[in-house]
Structure formats: C-alpha cells, structure tokens
Amino acid sequence: MNISDAARLSGLSNKMVRHYETVGLIQPPARSAAGYRQYSRRNVDELAFVAHARALGFSIAQIGDLLSLRQNPNRASRAVKVVAQQHLQELDAKMQQLEQMKTLLTGMINQCPGDDDPDCSILQQLETSDISTVNGDNRS
Amino acid sequence: MNISDAARLSGLSNKMVRHYETVGLIQPPARSAAGYRQYSRRNVDELAFVAHARALGFSIAQIGDLLSLRQNPNRASRAVKVVAQQHLQELDAKMQQLEQMKTLLTGMINQCPGDDDPDCSILQQLETSDISTVNGDNRS
C-alpha cells in the first residue's frame, strides 16, 4: 500500500504521515525498489492510533509513550491511565485559562456601547487594566 | 529608557518587544547614537496595550487592528467591539473543542482499571475508535 492509501485509511495527510516518520514517532515502513513507502496493515493500524490520539489532543511525545505502551504486552494499564490523566490535567488547565479570558473579555464587551462614537471601554481597559491575573499563558 | 525598563514596565520580555517591532506591530522607538532603542512614555503605553491584549488571547493581527483603532480618534466603538466579539467566538470554539476532548478522554479514563494488568480500554479505543467526531482541530 502506498502512502496515499495509508493516509486515507488512517485519517492523516500524506504530509503528516511522513512527518511522524521523520520525528521517529512511527515505524518506518518498507520501501519499494523505487523508494516508495510500502505500508502494511500493521503500519496503518499504528497510523490510525496516532490519528485518534491526536484528535484527543495528545502531544507527539505523549503519543510516543502511548505507542510504546501499546506494543509492550507486559504494560500495566496504570501506566496508560497516568498518561491520559496527565493530558486531562493539561486540558483542564487550558480550559481554565480560556475561561478566564472569556470572562474578562465578555465583561469588557458588555461595557462597550458599540455605536458610532469613539469612546470604548475595551480600549480603555486594554490601556490601563491589570489583566495580569490571566496567568499561565496559553494564548491563542 | 532602554529596552529592559520598557519591557519590565509593560510586562513583556525584551525579546518580544523586539519581535513586535520586527513584525511591524508597534512603532519603532528612537535610537541612541550607539543604536540602543530609546522608549518614550508613549512607546511604553503601546507596549502595555499589546501585553494586555495578548493576555486576553488576541492574535498579533487582531492587536494590529486594535492598535490602529486606538490611535484613530474618529473610530467607532462598534469597530472595536466587532474585533473583540470575533475573538470571543474563537475562544468559544476552542473551548468547545477542548470540552469534547475532555468528555471523550474522561470516559476512556473511567473505563481503564489502572492496575497491573495490561488490558486497557484506553489503548483499545485509540486503536479502533471513531473519535472522528472531534472536529475543527485545535489540537494541543
């Protein structure tokens, strides 16, 4: 199977399939005489695993951990759970930051008349405010 | 005032002060004979504005819009509000994606025994699952 089929079946782009190989996340597939990547069923399963984990927001490093646990028959499910729980905490932290931003921004928006006049509390608060309580930095 | 003082007063790093100048976000400050950046009170105000907006998650491009509105005395507060509301929508979209991830991940974690045995529903679901319903992609 060539890369396009493997990518389609796994839900990744050709680009990212190559990228995951380059960074050592996945097993390099066999090559044809012409140098084309040849994917086995097993390769595609691994790619799909990566795609699913990415969709849940796991980082490349975390997926590397999950992949090695996956291929280790002596793993403890505890170890898998720990990775997942850690990621869940990261998701929680990001949500909290977004919520703080949302709260502050919503308050500012509600104070802005939104008419043709130049006076705008949003600009005023951005000039003066001590929004510094939005911490942690997960901007944008 | 040199860059370190300007950065400290505005709440940015020296690095980012230079970066925002490089990308054309802020007014380039005056230079001393030796080439040192010399920041005025006005410059520092602009930097602080940028810092506050970044803390709320506005993108560089959006902050550029806000800065030009800020320095335009004929602006309509409506225009400012539109930028803020658009950013709020982006925050909402990201929160929804994070929430979907959290929901799915939490469900998987709850099904994992987390003991010494290798059987782990997290791994199983990552292999098979159609998590494809997590859309939009705002990973990590």
Next chain:
DNA sequence: TTCAACCTTGCCATGGGGGTAAGGTCAAGC
C-alpha cells in the same frame, strides 16, 4: 583600565502542520 551589566543582530528550536518546487516512477492508452 577593567568589569559587569547592558545592548545589538542573527540564527536555531519548539509543535503541528500547510505549501510548493524539482525531480523520479508507474500504468494506461495510443
């Protein structure tokens, strides 16, 4: 004069991709 603390520019790295170019390969149709 020396020394530390500042400043400058330029390059590399991160993560998780997208794009694009220049070239090789393969298979079908003529």
Next chain:
DNA sequence: GCTTGACCTTACCCCCATGGCAAGGTTGAA
C-alpha cells in the same frame, strides 16, 4: 515505444508566539 497524468520522493519556506544562545558593541562605575 511514447505520451500523459497521477502518483511518489526529498528539500525547502511559511505560519504563530516564544525562548535560547552566540558573538560582538556600549555604558558606567570602581
């Protein structure tokens, strides 16, 4: 056998926002 188009390869550059480091110049005080 040759052309054509769809595929494949590697190798670059880009985004955003930021950190770090290196090599060199400047300033000010002891």
